[in-house]
Amino acid sequence: xxxxxxxxxxxxxxxxxxxxxxxxxxxxxxxxxxxxxxxxxxxxxxxxxxxxxxxxxxxxxxxxxxxxxxxxxxxxxxxxxxxxxxxxxxxxxxxxxxxxxxxxxxxxxxxxxxxxxxxxxxxxxxxxxxxxxxxxxxxxxxxxxxxxxxxxxxxxxxxxxxxxxxxxxxxxxxxxxxxxxxxxxxxxxxxxxxxxxxxxxxxxxxxxxxxxxxxxxxxxxxxxxxxxxxxxxxxxxxxxxxxxxxxxxxxxxxxxxxxxxxxxxxxxxxxxxxxxxxxxxxxxxxxxxxxxxxxxxxxxxxxxxxxxxxxxxxxxxxxxxxxxxxxxxxxxxxxxxxxxxxxxxxxxxxxxxxxxxxxxxxxxxxxxxxxxxxxxxxxxxxxxxxxxxxxxxxxxxxxxxxxxxxxxxxxxxxxxxxxxxxxxxxxxxxxxxxxxxxxxxxxxxxxxxxxxxxxxxxxxxxxxxxxxxxxxxxxxxxxxxxxxxxxxxxxxxxxxxxxxxxxxxxxxxxxxxxxxxxxxxxxxxxxxxxxxxxxxxxxxxxxx
Amino acid sequence: xxxxxxxxxxxxxxxxxxxxxxxxxxxxxxxxxxxxxxxxxxxxxxxxxxxxxxxxxxxxxxxxxxxxxxxxxxxxxxxxxxxxxxxxxxxxxxxxxxxxxxxxxxxxxxxxxxxxxxxxxxxxxxxxxxxxxxxxxxxxxxxxxxxxxxxxxxxxxxxxxxxxxxxxxxxxxxxxxxxxxxxxxxxxxxxxxxxxxxxxxxxxxxxxxxxxxxxxxxxxxxxxxxxxxxxxxxxxxxxxxxxxxxxxxxxxxxxxxxxxxxxxxxxxxxxxxxxxxxxxxxxxxxxxxxxxxxxxxxxxxxxxxxxxxxxxxxxxxxxxxxxxxxxxxxxxxxxxx
Numbered sequence: 001x002x003x004x005x006x007x008x009x010x011x012x013x014x015x016x017x018x019x020x021x022x023x024x025x026x027x028x029x030x031x032x033x034x035x036x037x038x039x040x041x042x043x044x045x046x047x048x049x050x051x052x053x054x055x056x057x058x059x060x061x062x063x064x065x066x067x068x069x070x071x072x073x074x075x076x077x078x079x080x081x082x083x084x085x086x087x088x089x090x091x092x093x094x095x096x097x098x099x100x101x102x103x104x105x106x107x108x109x110x111x112x113x114x115x116x117x118x119x120x121x122x123x124x125x126x127x128x129x130x131x132x133x134x135x136x137x138x139x140x141x142x143x144x145x146x147x148x149x150x151x152x153x154x155x156x157x158x159x160x161x162x163x164x165x166x167x168x169x170x171x172x173x174x175x176x177x178x179x180x181x182x183x184x185x186x187x188x189x190x191x192x193x194x195x196x197x198x199x200x201x202x203x204x205x206x207x208x209x210x211x212x213x214x215x216x217x218x219x220x221x222x223x224x225x226x227x228x229x230x231x232x233x234x235x236x237x238x239x240x241x242x243x244x245x246x247x248x249x250x251x252x253x254x255x256x257x258x259x260x261x262x263x264x265x266x267x268x269x270x271x272x273x274x275x276x277x278x279x280x281x282x283x284x285x286x287x288x289x290x291x292x293x294x295x296x297x298x299x300x301x302x303x304x305x306x307x308x309x310x311x312x313x314x315x316x317x318x319x320x321x322x323x324x325x326x327x328x329x330x331x332x333x334x335x336x337x338x339x340x341x342x343x344x345x346x347x348x349x350x351x352x353x354x355x356x357x358x359x360x361x362x363x364x365x366x367x368x369x370x371x372x373x374x375x376x377x378x379x380x381x382x383x384x385x386x387x388x389x390x391x392x393x394x395x396x397x398x399x400x401x402x403x404x405x406x407x408x409x410x411x412x413x414x415x416x417x418x419x420x421x422x423x424x425x426x427x428x429x430x431x432x433x434x435x436x437x438x439x440x441x442x443x444x445x446x447x448x449x450x451x452x453x454x455x456x457x458x459x460x461x462x463x464x465x466x467x468x469x470x471x472x473x474x475x476x477x478x479x480x481x482x483x484x485x486x487x488x489x490x491x492x493x494x495x496x497x498x499x500x501x502x503x504x505x506x507x508x509x510x511x512x513x514x515x516x517x518x519x520x521x522x523x524x525x526x527x528x529x530x531x532x533x534x535x536x537x538x539x540x541x542x543x544x
Numbered sequence: 545x546x547x548x549x550x551x552x553x554x555x556x557x558x559x560x561x562x563x564x565x566x567x568x569x570x571x572x573x574x575x576x577x578x579x580x581x582x583x584x585x586x587x588x589x590x591x592x593x594x595x596x597x598x599x600x601x602x603x604x605x606x607x608x609x610x611x612x613x614x615x616x617x618x619x620x621x622x623x624x625x626x627x628x629x630x631x632x633x634x635x636x637x638x639x640x641x642x643x644x645x646x647x648x649x650x651x652x653x654x655x656x657x658x659x660x661x662x663x664x665x666x667x668x669x670x671x672x673x674x675x676x677x678x679x680x681x682x683x684x685x686x687x688x689x690x691x692x693x694x695x696x697x698x699x700x701x702x703x704x705x706x707x708x709x710x711x712x713x714x715x716x717x718x719x720x721x722x723x724x725x726x727x728x729x730x731x732x733x734x735x736x737x738x739x740x741x742x743x744x745x746x747x748x749x750x751x752x753x754x755x756x757x758x759x760x761x762x763x764x765x766x767x768x769x770x771x772x773x774x775x776x777x778x779x780x781x782x783x784x785x786x787x788x789x790x791x792x793x794x795x796x797x798x799x800x801x802x803x804x805x806x807x808x809x810x811x812x813x814x815x816x817x818x819x820x821x822x823x824x825x826x827x828x829x830x831x832x833x834x835x836x837x838x839x840x841x842x843x844x845x846x847x848x849x850x851x852x853x854x855x856x857x858x859x860x861x862x863x864x865x866x867x868x869x870x871x872x873x874x875x876x877x878x879x880x881x
Contacts, residue, residue: 041714046839047628054630056586119819128593129585136590198630214629215640215839216831245826251710253705414578414844417587437588447588456587510833 025147038541040235042534043243043252048218052120052169055125058263061531062089063218063240068169068203069228071098071117072162074439074529077339079163082228083112083170083204093157093479100148103445104227106172107201107208114144119173121152123192131167134437143186157477159484163339164438166529175202206230206537207238217241233518239362249512253279259517259541260534263509268323273512280515282522283326283508284533285337289433290324291448292357292379292502293460295426300375305362307499310377311348311353313398320505323390333444333495334488336477337506339406340441342489345496347503354404369403377404379429380411380419388431390503395429417457422439430460433507439529441488442476449495461500468494509533516544547872548722551865557863562854569853580844584627589662595655599714600625624847628840632850636836640725641855642826643821644818644832647755650748654813659763659806666764667771667802668794670755678764685761691823692799694754698827701750708750718743720738739813751828755821763806804875811867815860 003349042062049055050063073082081087102111121142123316126130138158143151176193179200184191193202199212204227207220215405218240243249243262244267248447253273254260263286265273274281292314300306320329328336332345359365368375379395389410396406411419412503416432419425436443450472454462473495475487495501513522518540520526521533582589595604601624602610617624623633650773666678702710714720720728721737729748732741743765774780775798783793821834833852840848873879 049630056588128596129589133586133588133590185600195631213639213831214631214636215836217830244828245829247821248698248711248827248829253696254703255706255710257710257716258821412577414576414583417582418577418579458587 005245035179037236038233039237040241040259040534040536040539041239041241041252041257042260042542043241043249043258045264046215046242047261047517049130049192049198050123050201050212050218050310051130051194052171052203053124053130053132053192054194054197056130057242058530059338062534063531064169065205065531066207066220066238066536067201067205067209068171068532069104069112069205070168070170071100071165072165074163074527074532076525076527079166079439082387083117087162089479091160093477094154096154096161098150098152099146100150101227102148104204105225106175106204108175109170110174110227112170112172112204113147114150114414115147116173117150117168117170118142119176120170120466121168122178123189124168124466126186126189127192127194131437134164134167143222144366154458155259157479159476159478160438160440160442160483162226163440166532167438170204170426171197172202172204178433202335206234206299207299210237213244221490222536228537230537231540233542234536235539235541237534238534248279253512253514256514256544259514260519262514263511265510265512270510270512278515279512280522282511282513282519284521284526285328285335285528286433286435286442286507286509287335287337287338287530288433288444288507288526289330289333290327290391290431290433290504290507292391292504293432293499294502295428295460295462296427296498296500297423297462297464297529298428300362300368300502301377301428302363303362303364304370304499305358308348309358309362309402310404311499312351312358313402313404314348314502314504315350315394316348316504317350318394319391322389323394324505324508326510327505327508330505331449332492333501333503334441335436335444335506336352338436338441338444339439339528340485340488342441342492345489345492348499350398352401359402372405375404376407377428378409379431380409380416380427381431382416383410383412391431418475421455422456423454423462426460426462429502432457432460432528434458435507437531441492443483444496445472445488445491446476448501449491463498465499468498514544516542518542547766547869549864550872551869554865554868555861558858558865560855561861565857566615566854567611569850570614571607574607574610575848576844578844580627580846597627601627612843614847623851627843628842628843628845628848633848634813637682637833637850637851637855638726640831640833640836643728643830644821644834645828646729646744646750647748647821647825647832648814648817650745650752651817652719652757654752654811655760655763655813656810658760659792659810660803662760662764663767663802663806664771664794664799666768667775667798670768670775675768677737678768682761682765685757686765688757689823690754690758691827692819693757694751694827697750697754709747711728711747711827713744713747713831714740714759715747733773743799747828751786751821751824751830754824754827755817759810759817763810766806766809767799767802770805771798774798774802791809799875804871804878807870808867811870812860815863818859848872 030492044059048059048063050067052064052068055064068347069083071084072079073086079543082156083100085101087098089096100114106112125136125139138154140153140155145151178197179193180190181195182190186192201209206226208222208223212218220238222236246265249261249265249274250269253261273279294301294307296302316329320327331347334341379392381392392408399406434448447453447470449463451464452470455458471491475484478487513519520538526533581594585593585597598604602613617788621881626633626636629636665674669675669814682805701708721732721735721740724731724734728744729741785798818834822838825832825835837852
């Protein structure tokens with residue numbers, strides 16, 4: 001054997017040995033358990049931003065809820081004191097004073113005080129991202145009156161201010177200031193520690209950051225000095241994982257390597273894992289609805305009778321039963337779990353006779369049915385959400401029954417957003433999910449029907465109605481909750497009357513989860529605020 | 545022409561190609577629908593925030609000015625700001641690229657070894673059962689996409705026969721080695737963490753196998769075809785008639801000329817694995833560069849898109865040069881031309 005051959009042979013043997021060692025050694029590697037910990041692993045769509053001035057989507061909100069504390073905390077039905085033990089509001093509704101609990105510790109060991117609360121609001125508003133849009137139109141100033149008293153002064157009264165404070169996550173001012181990077185976009189505050197807060201936290205929540213890989217995961221571990229009580233058997237660690245492949249999620253669930261799936265598993269995978277012992281599927285209302293938003297300034301939808309005809313012609317039951325099983329039918333413009341939803345608004349249902357009657361009453365009759373090609377309705381659905389295509393097809397079929405022609409257009413999300421930013425380019429109808437930003441009806445009413453939101457993707461109706469604008473503004477500035485909710489009710493009636501939107505069904509998130517996880521949201525006890533479903537304070541990992 | 549002159553000349557061509565590529569991608573990314581500043585700031589962010597971001601990304605300037613600023617930063621090693629990860633693209637590349645490269649190296653090793661074994665077996669025993677078996681394996685390997693293999697392997701070897709881990713780079717309780725090079729295998733070896741090295745390697749086996757199967761099957765067919773063709777040549781008949789051992793004839797006289805076309809394809813295959821690894825990285829939750837590339841494209845992260853395409857182009861260019869050098873080494877007549 002030549003030297004060259006001998007070297008090749010040795011290399012080949014070494015490679016084979018390496019593979020054998022890998023196969024067996026890997027098994028040994030996994031056996032290493034330095035410490036037995038309970039871990040809750042949950043899947044999410046990415047990216048996740050754990051900076052309270054940056055994150056505002058579902059996964060970010062979940063991380064923020066576990067890493068930080070807000071002034072007030074949402075429950076299933078109300079807002080309860082949390083960091084703030086109580087509060088006052090001035091008679092004109094413009095000055096809110098919060099009294100803070102003493103002895104709350106940040107993860108750094110410092111005490112949480114009023115200056116941290118004021119700083120958190122200022123930082124959020126200065127950066128202008130995340131949930132800042134909720135407060136930006138209202139907050140004039142935020143000041144620490146004394147160590148445990150913080151005062152917010154508003155430009156104009158904002159009734160849902162208290163509810164909205166579940167989105168103000170309090171950061172440790174000193175910790176943030178010690179990590180600012182200069183120069184930055186915010187003058188003396190440099191980058192406001194935004195780069196540092198991408199992978200670290202400055203919170204007081206029940207969990208603190210252990211490790212963050214931006215594309216991969218957020219690992220959080222229990223904060224031993226957490227000031228509030230937690231359920232027994234709360235997980236020692238929480239791991240939010242970036243998952244994008246349903247088959248992988250299924251395998252992870254089957255191998256008990258994932259406790260709670262992401263909300264994006266297809267129905268067939270949910271059905272298949274539901275059959276596995278030890279795995280359940282939970283349906284949790286997302287606080288939003290699926291809407292078919294009708295352009296009220298575009299012919300023929302500028303005629304209220306045509307809009308009503310469409311609303312009576314649509315087959316809601318098929319959508320709810322076959323496309324989104326488990327999702328309840330929409331009961332008005334506001335999802336029924338949102339505070340301020342009016343239970344007595346009339347809703348549309350399929351009635352072809354009524355649809356034809358409405359069509360006959362329209363100014364486009366009889367041309368609209370004699371020459372439907374001249375009145376073709378263009379419906380755009382989001383290319384990234386395949387289930388919407390089924391809704392679009394059902395719509396087209398239903399319209400055919402009353403003699404209308406629909407052109408169904410698959411549109412990438414980015415293009416859709418661009419189209420909806422202009423009254424001219426907005427299509428006749430767009431299929432979109434819209435959720436509330438804070439747990440009150442006012443949030444959706446403002447984003448879907450107020451003229452100032454007309455350019456956003458949350459609105460394709462282009463109502464541009466002074467009357468509706470005034471009604472919404474009046475409701476939002478009413479401090480008394482009962483009176484405010486009554487005004488929300490009136491707006492909901494008015495919206496149903498104008499019929500600018502076809503409300504299809506309430507959005508439900510479906511999760512597969514291990515039964516050794518005692519998860520209140522999985523058992524039907526859910527908080528109607530995005531991100532509060534997977535709250536480590538309330539979840540137990542049972543021995544298994 | 546000297547080999548060094550040849551390499552320098554090819555590197556020069558590669559630089560021009562990359563500049564052309566950067567202009568093309570730079571313009572293309574900017575004409576696609578969607579406002580990146582609005583997307584980064586969020587749908588409800590006030591317009592001043594969007595404008596601030598637009599200014600930060602130079603989107604308020606004409607496209608040629610944007611390109612000039614970008615080129616200026618590139619020269620200083622700064623690939624720009626990512627609106628997807630909210631940090632420097634350079635930092636992202638440093639974090640994600642090594643993870644993909646180590647996966648591709650292992651896939652490349654599997655591909656070369658597998659292709660050689662299958663190709664030689666099929667060529668040596670052409671039209672007999674080993675050839676038929678290899679043909680069958682090759683057809684399946686070529687026709688089934690990598691992500692399907694990934695799902696099959698994952699179900700088979702992590703659920704039915706739980707030998708390998710389902711996903712990720714490390715086992716849940718494994719403490720990763722400190723980052724030195726960014727390649728966890730190398731870092732584990734440098735820091736003497738053999739347990740971590742084995743653990744990463746163990747996590748890489750299935751994704752690497754899934755990635756390499758298509759290329760391996762294709763290369764095996766090319767090697768086989770070359771061997772069948774060369775078997776008829778006079779010098780092989782002479783070597784055999786002189787009584788040289790069959791193993792020597794195959795490995796020295798038959799394989800060497802037969803492998804030249806396959807080497808070219810292999811080189812390109814290994815480079816293209818970086819682009820094709822996206823779905824496999826998603827299935828195995830591998831924190832790699834391909835997955836990052838797709839995510840930034842979906843987020844219309846302009847700087848990151850250009851960086852990803854350029855780096856892929858650079859890897860292709862390097863692979864091309866390496867392949868040429870290997871081919872010249874195997875067949876010096878090509879270098880002479």
